[in-house]
Amino acid sequence: MTTTELQPATLPAVPTGLFIDGRWRDGARTFDVENPATGVVLASVADGTADDARRAIDAAAAAQDQWARTAPRERSEILRRAYELVIARTEDFATLMTLEMGKPLAEARGEVAYGAEFLRWFSEEAVRIAGDTTVTGDGRNRILVGRAPVGPCVLITPWNFPLAMGTRKIGPAVAAGCTMVFKPAPQTPLTALLLTEVLREAGLPDGVLNTVATTDAAAVVTEWVEGGKARKISFTGSTNVGKILLGQAAKTVMRTSMELGGNAPFLVCADADVDKAVDGAMVAKLRNMGEACTAANRFYVHRDVVDEFTTKLAERMSALTVGDGTAPGTDVGPLIDAAGLGKVERLVADAVAKGARIVTGGERAGETGYFYRPTVLADVPADAELAATEIFGPVAPVHVFDDEDEAIAAANDTDAGLVAYLFTQDIDRAWRLSDRIEAGMVGLNTGLVSNPAAPFGGVKQSGLGREGGRVGIDEFLEYKYLAIPKG
Numbered sequence: 001m002t003t004t005e006l007q008p009a010t011l012p013a014v015p016t017g018l019f020i021d022g023r024w025r026d027g028a029r030t031f032d033v034e035n036p037a038t039g040v041v042l043a044s045v046a047d048g049t050a051d052d053a054r055r056a057i058d059a060a061a062a063a064q065d066q067w068a069r070t071a072p073r074e075r076s077e078i079l080r081r082a083y084e085l086v087i088a089r090t091e092d093f094a095t096l097m098t099l100e101m102g103k104p105l106a107e108a109r110g111e112v113a114y115g116a117e118f119l120r121w122f123s124e125e126a127v128r129i130a131g132d133t134t135v136t137g138d139g140r141n142r143i144l145v146g147r148a149p150v151g152p153c154v155l156i157t158p159w160n161f162p163l164a165m166g167t168r169k170i171g172p173a174v175a176a177g178c179t180m181v182f183k184p185a186p187q188t189p190l191t192a193l194l195l196t197e198v199l200r201e202a203g204l205p206d207g208v209l210n211t212v213a214t215t216d217a218a219a220v221v222t223e224w225v226e227g228g229k230a231r232k233i234s235f236t237g238s239t240n241v242g243k244i245l246l247g248q249a250a251k252t253v254m255r256t257s258m259e260l261g262g263n264a265p266f267l268v269c270a271d272a273d274v275d276k277a278v279d280g281a282m283v284a285k286l287r288n289m290g291e292a293c294t295a296a297n298r299f300y301v302h303r304d305v306v307d308e309f310t311t312k313l314a315e316r317m318s319a320l321t322v323g324d325g326t327a328p329g330t331d332v333g334p335l336i337d338a339a340g341l342g343k344v345e346r347l348v349a350d351a352v353a354k355g356a357r358i359v360t361g362g363e364r365a366g367e368t369g370y371f372y373r374p375t376v377l378a379d380v381p382a383d384a385e386l387a388a389t390e391i392f393g394p395v396a397p398v399h400v401f402d403d404e405d406e407a408i409a410a411a412n413d414t415d416a417g418l419v420a421y422l423f424t425q426d427i428d429r430a431w432r433l434s435d436r437i438e439a440g441m442v443g444l445n446t447g448l449v450s451n452p453a454a455p456f457g458g459v460k461q462s463g464l465g466r467e468g469g470r471v472g473i474d475e476f477l478e479y480k481y482l483a484i485p486k487g
Ligand SMILES: NC(=O)c1ccc[n+]([C@@H]2O[C@H](COP(=O)([O-])OP(=O)(O)OC[C@H]3O[C@@H](n4cnc5c(N)ncnc54)[C@H](O)[C@@H]3O)[C@@H](O)[C@H]2O)c1
Pocket: 156, 157, 158, 159, 160, 161, 165, 183, 184, 185, 186, 217, 218, 221, 222, 236, 237, 238, 239, 241, 242, 244, 245, 258, 259, 260, 261, 262, 292, 293, 294, 390, 418, 462, 463
């Protein structure tokens, strides 16, 4: 175990209020943000209420018309300046993320680069919103198809990627000309509040972005989703909460984008380069301590290579240093909270009770903080609860398969369909299996699919819509056409 290097005194200066209509305001009450490695309170943040939510959506609605009419280049340049400011403040953002949710500083710096890139990407997309024109079949009318901003948007983000999940929504919303109300996760409001301040400094007009952190998500979000002023909700989080929000959005027939939970299969075929598969597994499993929707949750390995793969993966995992994310040399930080740690302990205990064998790890690390040792489980039975549940921790359960049909059936035996990983050196097999895997994204001989240039998203209960890539802005635009008689 490594120990802490940074103290709360090293916390960068961050506004801790509510940001409504271009001004930072005090809240009627506050809540504490804690470091999951030490339990130390980092800051007290304004705790938004339903009244604050109403003020925020009123400001967004009032700003919408003017904002929609700004020049694309103006919106583009605000995003570009925000990109530069985030990059210039890399250390501040990285430190905040490590202190708020635990990821090692090196990974947090990686998230700054990843998250900032959504701002740059959508600064480039803002000036490329294009329409279409056609003539009706009977030749009587011209159809001129344009794009219009959806309107005020509700943005809700989780704690695991506190910066990137915000910029992946704010970037396209700004580019499209939408105003926003934004609710970050209560575990990680500070990163979101600093991002809000950076966007203000970059020149975002008053009322365009309104940020309300809260411990009462249901009260705030219900005000926004059912209140009738917002036109769209973009949510990233668990499938269960996504379903609640879809039900609420139905009441006002609101546009929805849902980036929900995953249960990624990781397939290693008999012809795979096993060393490359282990490299890929380290990334797909351990990025963000396993607390990622993209995390490999189930490893299906061909019988011919399962012993080699499992042994090599266990060697690599057991060599990792677990500890405080701020300490030099830490590879794996704490899990987010006691509930997250308890869930991992329970899932491992269930798998072991059903016959799984612990190859390495299998226990928490340290007496304080929410640390869990990187773990490899072999001989995991299909009915282990972790095969059907997002583990959200550094645990790699290895299952064996004998033929392709069996591997595909197992991989697809889930309600989730976000991402899958496939390791094979046979190009025909690569095409064949990628076609048959039910997922929005497939990592072929790689353990990382996330990139601002790609349309991120899932099928089945992993969600609706895509974020990033060329289509990311479409989620924030409506089609609108003019029918013009042809003279
Ligand atoms: N598909 C993706 O792109 C993606 C990315 C990151 C995380 N995730 C998923 O997010 C989950 C982990 O994040 P989490 O624990 O923060 O998820 P969560 O669903 O508990 O919370 C997500 C957000 O929803 C808010 N929320 C909770 N209850 C709500 C309610 N009743 N009404 C409105 N808002 C509510 C939370 O405060 C938070 O801001 C995992 O399932 C993970 O797979 C998905």
